[in-house]
Amino acid sequence: MDGTRRIESVLEAAVASVQGRRCPPGLAAAVQHAVFPGGARIRPRLCMAVAGACGNPDSPVADAAGASIELLHCASLVHDDLPCFDDAATRRGRPSVHRAFGERLAVLAGDALIVLAFQTLARGAASAPQHLVPLLETVAAATGMPGGIVAGQAWECEPEVALDVYQQEKTGSLFTAAAVAGAQAVGADGTPWRLFGDRLGEAYQVADDIRDVLAEPEDLGKPCGRDAALHRPSAAQTFGVTGAIDHFRRLVNDSIEAIPACRGSAQLRALILLEAQRLLPEQLTRRAA
């Protein structure tokens, strides 16, 4: 999952295409703040890696699909941080969008990013419109209702929710979409990539839950202990921290075993193992001992 520089330039071009003199300056700045500097860009890198594993490592359609998914991820962070949800003061080590620009521009920046995501996808697929319909369906299903990230967040408003449903929708869905879209963008069948994306997304969520317990705020760039404080379901709470670490390792192995037969499977396997190290470094898991 390399290509970080490429994804940054695709994201920069997408955001720049809707800024400029005509745009209300506050909105343009809030959107900029929401997308740059980014996090690990793991979802678009996954999308591009799957496109590469399917035999096309330089697909502009996969770049656009990956960027679209990252923009939707950024939108969800901005809205999840709002006072009515997590009321988070910081994100990626800086003030959250609503703290820096106010609640109104945070609502609007999230909205604008959702629109920009679909626009980016359509522009990127302009040369291959036959791929746009399935790609858009994949990305929209992972974002909206009944089971995308918006639905996942909405489970926080219900009296009860199963941990696996909540996590699959809130986090897993964009990972699954990234894997499936990576294949669809280069004209391959996305379905066989679903299980791989599911397992990897679940592993990522479990790692996030563990970091929320074990890490210090300065490691994360955001507050820690939020799951417990907000009574949110969490793998660390369900399995205990060491149980959650074992669960994470199993999920990484499951994801690797779920990689469909393809030209670049060995390389993809190696990348997933590297990514697992990055997600849950040994110096962190040692704190659980």
Next chain:
Amino acid sequence: MDGTRRIESVLEAAVASVQGRRCPPGLAAAVQHAVFPGGARIRPRLCMAVAGACGNPDSPVADAAGASIELLHCASLVHDDLPCFDDAATRRGRPSVHRAFGERLAVLAGDALIVLAFQTLARGAASAPQHLVPLLETVAAATGMPGGIVAGQAWECEPEVALDVYQQEKTGSLFTAAAVAGAQAVGADGTPWRLFGDRLGEAYQVADDIRDVLAEPEDLGKPCGRDAALHRPSAAQTFGVTGAIDHFRRLVNDSIEAIPACRGSAQLRALILLEAQRLLPEQLTRRAA
């Protein structure tokens, strides 16, 4: 601009396609409340009327484009009503979404509706994917940055804004998109329809400003006098009420003169005149005398 029943059934099918057992019940109910029962559905009726004027009154692609624009309009109403913006208690004679379901589900319902809009467009254009790229660009540009309804709303966060820019972006943009998309959906060139949509959208906004001053809350199903209370730019404030009524009539005539040469131009002209009566009935304008 008839076809109200058809647009309701397209909207019902779109919303039902993402509800169902899997969906968090609160989110499903909030989205239902945001879309049904609707207002005049003027934007999708405009889209379908233009498709009809271009020679195809029964285009499922135009139906989908119209529904997509109406869903985006509903999303913007839900977010504009939020406590951080208008803090509106009522909409269409019923509690606003955030009053009925809470602020969190109002944020998420708006987000889900934006996603559903693009999904509806893609599904409707699946049989004509060559039309999807320009249609999606038209709809996205009217919604997001730099000059769509989200940008229009963001001007409320700036110290200064020109009335015409604010109104074109906040209201006009979806009218323009409805006219242009109606043509694009049936394979016609959208560009000649832009001026017609612009003028009609401007007329609609001026009528809305006038009603905000002259009507009673029970006529509107929402509070009156909000523009003045919120220090929002308004045509009634800029031109005075009688000046605004003259301005409205000029804009309706301008829109009719801007109808491009097409098979159904006479019928479209008659529909616009009827719509103008509905927007600003004589019993209302008499109150200004």
